[in-house]
Amino acid sequence: MPTISAAPAPTKPKSGPVSVRLIDSWEKANETLRPHWDALVMSSSYPNFFQTWDYLDTWIKHSGGEFTPHILVAEQADQVVALAPMAVGPVGSGGKKWMRQLTFLGCGGAGLSEYLDFLIPAGQEAEILPLLLQELKQTAKGSWDVMRLPMMHDQSASLKILDDHTPQSFTAKLEKTEENASPFVSIPSSWDDYMAGRSAQFRRSVRRKWNKLHKNHGVKLIEAGKDMPVAEAIEEIIRLHEARWGDDSQAFSDDRFAEIHRDLAPRLAKSDRLSMLLLEVDGEIVAGRYDFVFNGILWNYQGGWLPEHRNLSLGVIMLAYSLQWAIDRGLKEYDYLAGEHDYKSSWADDERILTSYEMINPSSVRGTVFNRVRGIKRRLVPAS
Known part of the structure; x- marks a missing residue:
C-alpha cells in the first residue's frame, strides 16, 4: 500500500551564510544530490510528483542529450538546503530550434510535467530565491537565450519573489505567457x-453506465504489478492510448516519451508510486489508466481505450475505477492535471491555476533579436 506523506513541517533555518554553486552534469548530480533530492521536494510548499528524483532521472536519460543540467545548489553549513532544478536545451518555432532555453528539469523534449518550481523549504523562499536568481545571472552569458518557467502553481511562494527580484538581477521582467x-x-x-x-x-449517468457494462459483459480489473507484470501493462497502455488518440496525442506517439515511461513505470512500482489499471471486457483488454501516486495524491496522467467500444463509456468507467482505487488506499486527493477536457471538471470539485512565464536573457543577442522581431509581429497583427 502506498505510503501517504504528511504535509511537510516548516524547516528550521540553518545558521551561517548561504553559498550557491552550479552543477552542469547529471553524473555529478547523481553523486552529490540524489540523497537529498526527494527530501527537498517534500520540504517545499507544494511537493509534486514531477520533480521527484525517479521521474527526472528517467526523463534526462531519455532526453536524447538535448538538455544539459543547469542545477543551482544552495548550501548552508555544508548542507544542501535548496535547488534550482533547471536544464538548458533547444527551443524554437517553425520547426527550427535556433535558441537555447533555460527551463525546469522535466520540460521540453519528451516531457509533460506540471506544478514545477524551485525546490526551497517552505518559508525560506524570500531568503534563498534571490540568491539563486543572482547566480543565474552570473551563469547566463552565452549559455541560454530565453528562460521559460512553465506550469507553476499560481499560489507558489516563488512567484511574488520572482516578480520583485528578476528585474533586479537581469534588468528584464518575467512575462506571463499562459494559464491552465x-x-x-x-x-x-x-x-x-x-x-x-x-x-x-x-450520479444517474455514472450508475447507468456502470450497471450497463457490468450487467451485460464479463468484466475484470487488472492491476499492474499484481495481476500482470508492469512491463507488459505499460505496453497495453501505449497501445490503448494510441488507439484512442492517434496522431492527436502529444504523449506516446513520441518514441522518446514511450521509452521514458517504459523505464519509469517499473521504478515507480518498486516505490509504490504507480497506479496502472487495465480493464478486460469479455476476455479482451479494452481500456487502461496510467497514473502516479505521491504525497497522498493520485496524479491523473494518461489513459486510453479502444474506439470500437465507445458505446461502453470506457473513459467514465476507468475514472470510476481509479477513484475507487484511490479511496481504498486512503489517498487524500485526485489531481486531474491541466488540460481542457469536460470530464475533468465534472469529476472534480475545485481547481488550481498553473501559470507559465518567459523572460528573454538581456545578455543574449539571439534572444534580443527574437524579442524585437516578435514585438514587431505583435504590433502588425492585431490580437484576435
Whole structure:
C-alpha cells in the first residue's frame, strides 16, 4: 500500500551564510544530490510528483542529450538546503530550434510535467530565491537565450519573489505567457460519500453506465504489478492510448516519451508510486489508466481505450475505477492535471491555476533579436 506523506513541517533555518554553486552534469548530480533530492521536494510548499528524483532521472536519460543540467545548489553549513532544478536545451518555432532555453528539469523534449518550481523549504523562499536568481545571472552569458518557467502553481511562494527580484538581477521582467486550470477532487472516505456529493444528473449517468457494462459483459480489473507484470501493462497502455488518440496525442506517439515511461513505470512500482489499471471486457483488454501516486495524491496522467467500444463509456468507467482505487488506499486527493477536457471538471470539485512565464536573457543577442522581431509581429497583427 502506498505510503501517504504528511504535509511537510516548516524547516528550521540553518545558521551561517548561504553559498550557491552550479552543477552542469547529471553524473555529478547523481553523486552529490540524489540523497537529498526527494527530501527537498517534500520540504517545499507544494511537493509534486514531477520533480521527484525517479521521474527526472528517467526523463534526462531519455532526453536524447538535448538538455544539459543547469542545477543551482544552495548550501548552508555544508548542507544542501535548496535547488534550482533547471536544464538548458533547444527551443524554437517553425520547426527550427535556433535558441537555447533555460527551463525546469522535466520540460521540453519528451516531457509533460506540471506544478514545477524551485525546490526551497517552505518559508525560506524570500531568503534563498534571490540568491539563486543572482547566480543565474552570473551563469547566463552565452549559455541560454530565453528562460521559460512553465506550469507553476499560481499560489507558489516563488512567484511574488520572482516578480520583485528578476528585474533586479537581469534588468528584464518575467512575462506571463499562459494559464491552465488543473481540476482536482478531495477524496472522501468512501465511494458512496463521493457520489453523495455529486449532482443527481452525474450520479444517474455514472450508475447507468456502470450497471450497463457490468450487467451485460464479463468484466475484470487488472492491476499492474499484481495481476500482470508492469512491463507488459505499460505496453497495453501505449497501445490503448494510441488507439484512442492517434496522431492527436502529444504523449506516446513520441518514441522518446514511450521509452521514458517504459523505464519509469517499473521504478515507480518498486516505490509504490504507480497506479496502472487495465480493464478486460469479455476476455479482451479494452481500456487502461496510467497514473502516479505521491504525497497522498493520485496524479491523473494518461489513459486510453479502444474506439470500437465507445458505446461502453470506457473513459467514465476507468475514472470510476481509479477513484475507487484511490479511496481504498486512503489517498487524500485526485489531481486531474491541466488540460481542457469536460470530464475533468465534472469529476472534480475545485481547481488550481498553473501559470507559465518567459523572460528573454538581456545578455543574449539571439534572444534580443527574437524579442524585437516578435514585438514587431505583435504590433502588425492585431490580437484576435
